[in-house]
Amino acid sequence: GNSVTQMEGPVTLSEEAFLTINCTYTATGYPSLFWYVQYPGEGLQLLLKATKADDKGSNKGFEATYRKETTSFHLEKGSVQVSDSAVYFCALSGSGYSTLTFGKGTMLLVSP
Amino acid sequence: NAGVTQTPKFRVLKTGQSMTLLCAQDMNHEYMYWYRQDPGMGLRLIHYSVGEGTTAKGEVPDGYNVSRLKKQNFLLGLESAAPSQTSVYFCASSYAPQGRIVETQYFGPGTRLLVL
Numbered sequence: 001g002n003s004v005t006q007m008e009g010p011v012t013l014s015e016e017a018f019l020t021i022n023c024t025y026t027a028t029g030y031p032s033l034f035w036y037v038q039y040p041g042e043g044l045q046l047l048l049k050a051t052k053a054d055d056k057g058s059n060k061g062f063e064a065t066y067r068k069e070t071t072s073f074h075l076e077k078g079s080v081q082v083s084d085s086a087v088y089f090c091a092l093s094g095s096g097y098s099t100l101t102f103g104k105g106t107m108l109l110v111s112p
Numbered sequence: 113n114a115g116v117t118q119t120p121k122f123r124v125l126k127t128g129q130s131m132t133l134l135c136a137q138d139m140n141h142e143y144m145y146w147y148r149q150d151p152g153m154g155l156r157l158i159h160y161s162v163g164e165g166t167t168a169k170g171e172v173p174d175g176y177n178v179s180r181l182k183k184q185n186f187l188l189g190l191e192s193a194a195p196s197q198t199s200v201y202f203c204a205s206s207y208a209p210q211g212r213i214v215e216t217q218y219f220g221p222g223t224r225l226l227v228l
Contacts, residue, residue: 043202043219089154098143098209100217103153
């Protein structure tokens with residue numbers, strides 16, 4: 001079945017540092033890939049997505065590229081801010097019915 | 113638009129009690145989902161619905177029942193609560209996928225449930 005593996009956190013960075021959160025997946029067919037973000041005390045919200053190989057999703061300075069050859073969708077940001085502190089979830093689409101399979105989440109803590 | 117709302121925000125139950133969590137969306141979405149979030153486990157799908165009057169099991173359906181009597185509402189029921197059901201529950205909704213393009217899921221703020 002489908003599965004998503006994310007790097008374990010927490011990831012602790014200073015403001016303006018470069019961020020990478022690794023995500024690899026196992027899936028049949030050609031899934032769509034997503035990054036969701038969860039701020040403290042809130043529900044998840046979509047950060048970015050990519051629907052086919054070599055697509056790059058981007059939003060709010062974050063970006064991720066759909067790499068089919070390495071089955072990866074790593075999240076990057078060039079310069080993080082304190083307000084980026086949150087839990088980040090990588091996810092992929094299932095076969096039919098728009099279900100998603102989520103990774104376990106990676107907590108990011110950014111200090112001033 | 114309120115988006116996806118969940119009621120209640122927080123609840124404490126004793127083992128064996130029953131309760132219903134309500135999810136409502138005002139975006140006219142066809143699909144609705146219930147997830148639970150536990151530390152170190154990510155989000156796991158409990159049940160989902162692809163339209164009014166339809167429901168289906170997800171990854172962890174045991175101990176839960178659902179109903180989708182109206183398109184905008186999706187109810188999650190616990191008939192006899194157990195401590196293992198202590199969790200944060202999230203509801204989500206989405207448009208029906210067009211072809212193979214999966215639509216974005218929109219999440220509610222969550223319900224924190226403690227079963228003693």
